[in-house]
Amino acid sequence: MKKTLLTLMAAAAMSATALAAEIKPALVYGTGGKFDKSFNEAAFGGAEQFKKETGVEYRDFEPTSDTQGEQAIRNFASRGFNPVVAVSFAWTSAMEKVAAEFPDTKFVIVDSVVDLPNVRSVVYKEEEGSYLVGLLAGMASQTGKVGFVGGMDIPLIRKFGCGYVQGVKAAKADATVFQNMVGTTGAAWNDPVRAGELTKNQIDQGADVVYAAAGASGLGVLQTAADNGKLGIGVDSNQNHLHPGKVLTSMVKRVDLAVYNAFKDTQEDKFSAGVLSLGVKEDGVTYAVDENNKALITPEMSEAVEKAKADIIAGTVKVHDYMSDNSCPN
């Protein structure tokens, strides 16, 4: 997963040819849709910010099925778009194929690793961000029972769950964490009814804080938690505003930065290929506090989570990464 700075710089040197200024950036979303108030919307936010700052127009595409990704990426690349950014692990194999066909185009993939000289892979240490919100959940829970509802059952989502469990246990060692996945296919990102029903199950079993890492399905989790007077935790984007006072916090993943930097670096001719792994230290993942949830975070919680953040940065707390060995210590 981790590459040294050397490879980054070597790759950067390779791509330092074309002149800056005129670029035609393109963005391919995941199947959850552009406005999922979560992962894809964060990517959209980054692209919009770039457009606002530089006035450079970009093109985007929302694939509605798993088969459209490759088509979309190839289409953008063949029409001279550069860089082409694809956000979702689902486009990994598509990216491997297309990036090899267009060696002069710069590609960025988020949430997955593609080992090619013209591809920048941006991955996040979701376990660290999930650890922080897990810590908050553990402290906020009255019953000592909290829940986790994931979208599609894949290692990436298990990574969220695993970090969360570690955070909860750090706050309350004897806490129970219920874990559920919405499904095993792409449809799991868009099934708020099932997600809500899973949440209700967990609440019936005593959970009073439920963390959703399920794309648009997560809206069902937050809705059900709010309807039942419990707390939800949002993911990817800041979702605190969806149900003010009923969302404890959100695990924010700065997908917007990945997109923004990809566009910006290409424009300034600083594009580098290789793997970027963003954690708490790099500000790639964090927890969200705003006016909607300020009252829910007590000073003790705030202090504990800031300490945990500092510990992770200092390296004294190591959060286990599920994807490193496909297992969770707890």
Next chain:
Amino acid sequence: MEFFDIFVSILGSAVRLSIPLLFTALAGLFSERAGVFDIGLEGKMLAAAFASACAAYVTGSAWLGLLAGIGVSIVFSLVHGFASITNRGNQIVSGVALNFVAMGLTVVLGQAWFGQGGRTPQVPGEGRFAPIILPGADAMRDVPVIGPLYANVISGNNILTYIGFLMVPVAWWVLFRTRFGLRLRAVGENPGAVDTAGISVSWMRYRAVIVAGFLCGFSGTYLAIAQSAAFINNMSAGKGYIALAALIFAKWKPVPVMFACLLFGFLDAVANFMQGKSVPGIGEVPVQIFQALPYILTCVLLAGFIGVAHAPKAGGVPYVKER
């Protein structure tokens, strides 16, 4: 007591999950009993969900949402009727086409109107059907066995749930105790005989698909503004097909339809609950087993292992007056 609490929780979940199936399967019952196969239940449900979420969001009234859902669903039914009754097209093809139209149209219109990727905005409180606490639910809660069942399974559902269960005896009465019902069943078994008696087969079938549209309107509305609080792309997620399976499993009879839907809802609830839990002696059971059970049961039934399911004889055959 612990075990019983879990059981009550699963039952409550089963009721909530089976209501959309129940409305949809009853819709299919009317349509198919009249000899019009309706694979487009899924699409009607989806279109109704979209319409009700839009109307409820704009007007802030759940009842206007329901009205919009029913209206749109009936329009879809009429299109199905026009293609397959008036123009004697293939009923399956027409139904599948409607499914695709609904899937695409809802997203396109949603995107054009609200700009949220085909979703509608969250519907606020009054725009949704809230749970109704039946009288005495809190007082009953402490009574052993019956108390929790009454408080958590029977009480605390929204009005559409009660309407759904009420529809079952109503459907039975209409189909088996009225002249309309007799004629409806007759056009599904032997339209020639009905025609000889001087009754219009087309008009009879049209009325059946309108009833189907009416009922699908309820199921779509339930999905969008009772169970959740917004329309989300393709939110029916195959429930129309499961309802069809329930209809076949229940051998095209109203009361068995209810039990089939409850069974399928129960299996779904168990699947949700069993996720990641290990059963003593067996270990962790893959939830897909429970999710696949409705289909497996239907296949077993169709293969003739649990009695024989007789479809209405004239089902799927457009009626031609004279050759």
